[in-house]
Amino acid sequence: MGNTVLKKLWRFIWHSNSIWSWIANVIIAFVLIKFIIYPGIGFVLGTSYPVVAVMSESMDHRLMHPCILLDTKDNKCAKTDSMLWEICGKQNRSFSNYEYWNTCGSWYKNNLSITKSEFEGYPYSHGFSKGDIMIIRGRNPADIKVGDIIVFKAGQPNPIIHRVVKITKQNEKYVFTTKGDHNPRSYPQPPIMEKEITEDRVLGVAGFKIPWLGWIKIKFTEIMSSLLR
DSSP states (O other), X not given: OHHHHHHHHHHHHHTOOSHXXXXXXXXXXXXXXXXXXXXXXXXXXXXXXXXXXXXXXXXXXXXXXXXXXXXXXXXXXXXXXXXXXXXXXXXXXXXXXXXXXXXXXXXXXXXXXXXXXXXXXXXXXXXXOTTOEEEEEOOOGGGOOTTOXXXXXXXXXXXXEEEEEEEEEETTEEEEEEEOTTSSSOOOSTTTOOSXXXXXXXXXXXXXXXXXXXXXXXXXXXXXXXXXX
């Protein structure tokens, strides 16, 4: 009896072309990824958050059109100024011969005495884009260096992925300050709270990047958010 039920279930899942078998396959795939594959990768990499989709442009070195009207309901930009360009809090109608350090390097030099050559030696010194996937590995806080890209918990559903720009110690514990390469400064206020990132908030360090694959999660999240309103 038991074998017959299992055989029917097997045929239904793998050989049936009905809509219900497709739904069952999607559910099974979700369960496998969420509760077996994802935790398994996390175990190997030493972190509970081994794969992160980049959800914003805060690490992008490209020029962006600034937002001039924010939709407060969705906290998304409702209108941009297509005549202006913006990066690191600086806006101009024409950034001639644009180069990241020439435009944004003054903040690092003036606030932290970080030189151009030091910055160019950091991981992902050219930044990365919204929609990229970052593979994260766990690391002892003592081994994290200025310039590393870390993922940390913030006061929002998704973690933040920014560059470490300062490391201090409080009560024998490491405390990190980060900054998004595209951002004008480090933000101490919620939800980011990136001026005093304690060890328990650090989820890991960025290892390598898979371009664009994160757009699957971003679009899926946007669709689900619109359906659940």
